[in-house]
């Protein structure tokens with residue numbers, strides 16, 4: 319028999335969390351392992367303890383809040399996501415998954431339900447990768463995809479390492495960050511795209527995710543005077559970058575369903591009257607087919623070399639992360655679909671355009687995801703929004719999916 323979560327309480331909890339690390343336009347800025355992120359984590363841990371959970375933290379700062387089941391020997395059902403945000407992020411990306419899992423525990427408490435398997439809420443460290451690349455970092459070390467010692471050395475743009483920040487903020491836990499047997503993992507998330515809203519569908523039954531490649535490109539030319547240097551004397555990396563970025567759009571357009579983004583572009587010395595000596599920019603490319611994704615990456619690398627030889631530039635082309643396409647566990651997908659069905663929510667299968675911690679956990683545990691619509695399909699912007707009704711429906715489906723796997 320389906321039970322319902324308390325959507326009103328979840329919406330209020332989301333709005334309380336949103337007060338921490340406010341952005342300039344109503345969203346949030348809680349970069350991974352920043353003081354704001356820590357403040358949000360502390361509030362979550364307070365709520366989880368009040369809900370009767372016992373809390374532990376691992377050496378990547380991942381937080382696990384456990385609600386015991388009848389049989390402590392059974393592998394737990396996990397549910398969660400991330401609390402870190404983009405620099406100009408929204409109030410729901412990641413946060414909905416963590417606080418939705420908290421709502422599951424609160425609802426199980428309200429209904430006096432003791433599951434057979436334990437249930438654990440998880441907060442993964444640094445899903446966004448906006449401050450410390452790569453993204454999905456804490457879940458990636460947990461799943462054995464990244465080596466912790468390597469990840470510890472990764473730096474933010476100020477040169478601060480992951481390890482330093484984990485220590486400074488007291489997030490370096492004592493439990494080794496390593497996967498353990500998990501019955502199932504469910505993650506509730508906004509779609510971050512327009513499909514569900516356009517189709518007026520309440521729930522996305524996520525069957526998998528597209529692959530992605532993150533690349534750092536450095537172009538080196540010759541710094542010189544903006545006024546005295548004739549155009550054909552120049553080795554101008556900004557001209558090189560503009561040609562590469564224009565060509566990138568053509569490469570992407572030649573593969574339907576491909577997307578490509580240049581999110582960061584920095585010049586040195588960044589002076590109005592000096593031709594830059596060097597330019598750095600990032601490229602995020604994605605596609606649902608891994609072969610096409612790797613072809614796009616190769617085409618981009620070729621374009622960089624062609625433009626650099628034409629412009630007299632040197633370059634460094636570094637793939638900093640390559641995330642394969644993902645297929646979620648059929649049983650978990652079926653449980654999500656069945657929960658939405660029996661609750662009477664309109665639903666459709668959907669492939670995720672975004673990466674999620676669930677994509678990493680999927681490598682070591684049966685994993686499923688639940689999407690709800692977001693306004694205009696917008697995310698990774700402070701205007702990110704959804705409705706209390708969608709949040710409530712998502713929480714209901716999450717609660718019933720967790721109960722189906724945990725045995726209640």
Ligand code: HGY
Pocket residue numbers: 445446447453454671672673674
């Ligand atoms: O980049 C992503 O897809 C995720 O939102 N971090």
Ligand code: MN
Pocket residue numbers: 400411412445507673674
């Ligand atoms: Mn997210």
Ligand code: MN
Pocket residue numbers: 404411446698
């Ligand atoms: Mn995100």
